[in-house]
Amino acid sequence: MTRRLWIIPCALLAVAGCSKKADSGTDTAATPGTTTTAEALSVSGVDLGRTIDANSRVTDKTDDFKPSDTIYASVATTGTSPNATLSAKWTYQDGQVVDTTSRAIAPAGAAATEFHISKPSGFPKGNYKVEIMLNGASVQSKDFKVE
Amino acid sequence: MGLLDKLMGNNEPAKKADFSDVQSGSSSTAPAPAQTSSMGASAGGTYTVVSGDSLSKIAKHHYGDANKWHAIYEANRDKIKNPDLIHPGQVLTLPDIS
Numbered sequence: 001m002t003r004r005l006w007i008i009p010c011a012l013l014a015v016a017g018c019s020k021k022a023d024s025g026t027d028t029a030a031t032p033g034t035t036t037t038a039e040a041l042s043v044s045g046v047d048l049g050r051t052i053d054a055n056s057r058v059t060d061k062t063d064d065f066k067p068s069d070t071i072y073a074s075v076a077t078t079g080t081s082p083n084a085t086l087s088a089k090w091t092y093q094d095g096q097v098v099d100t101t102s103r104a105i106a107p108a109g110a111a112a113t114e115f116h117i118s119k120p121s122g123f124p125k126g127n128y129k130v131e132i133m134l135n136g137a138s139v140q141s142k143d144f145k146v147e
Numbered sequence: 148m149g150l151l152d153k154l155m156g157n158n159e160p161a162k163k164a165d166f167s168d169v170q171s172g173s174s175s176t177a178p179a180p181a182q183t184s185s186m187g188a189s190a191g192g193t194y195t196v197v198s199g200d201s202l203s204k205i206a207k208h209h210y211g212d213a214n215k216w217h218a219i220y221e222a223n224r225d226k227i228k229n230p231d232l233i234h235p236g237q238v239l240t241l242p243d244i245s
Contacts, residue, residue, distance in 0.1 A: 083180035092164055099171045108175035115173045124164040128204050
């Protein structure tokens with residue numbers, strides 16, 4: 001009986017010793033200065049529509065347009081940058097470039113940038129594509145139709 | 148292809164779509180990069196009016212100062228007769244303000 005009572009404190013000491021080792025391992029891994037860096041700017045989504053709100057976000061998502069529509073592409077970004085260039089390159093089904101617009105931005109968090117095109121005489125019917133570029137590199141594209 | 152065109156009686160080259168009158172613009176909730184000038188205003192380019200817009204709202208959005216509306220008005224006197232009345236679809240020039 002006496003032997004059994006001695007076994008319990010010894011076992012507890014052994015467990016405590018193990019967990020202390022594990023703790024010190026975790027402390028070593030948490031190197032200061034490696035956890036808080038500003039998130040790099042990236043494009044998180046592109047929406048197409050006919051209207052936008054005051055926050056440059058599309059209010060009626062669609063990829064089917066009429067020739068007389070103004071076509072909006074709202075580009076959602078996350079992250080920060082002191083100076084970045086977002087571009088929208090609109091192309092027709094035959095590869096013709098319809099328009100290219102660029103905008104310099106300096107976001108400090110989530111932001112939305114809209115690009116839009118319109119054509120007073122009406123867009124030719126067919127398939128189109130808008131390609132979004134961040135600092136010259138293509139990051140996303142969306143296909144849409146004019147019917 | 149040429150033979151096929153001849154057989155089909157189609158000798159005319161495909162007519163390319165004309166996009167010469169396409170109007171474009173952009174806006175963003177993100178501020179423009181810091182300018183080298185001492186003023187915070189920037190802009191430049193064009194802006195297409197959307198429903199609910201006013202000159203002061205556009206000025207606030209693009210220059211950070213609603214009072215800059217008169218600069219937009221002056222730059223677009225040929226398009227804006229009454230500064231209290233702008234229409235969706237109007238393409239306004241945004242002057243560089245330094």
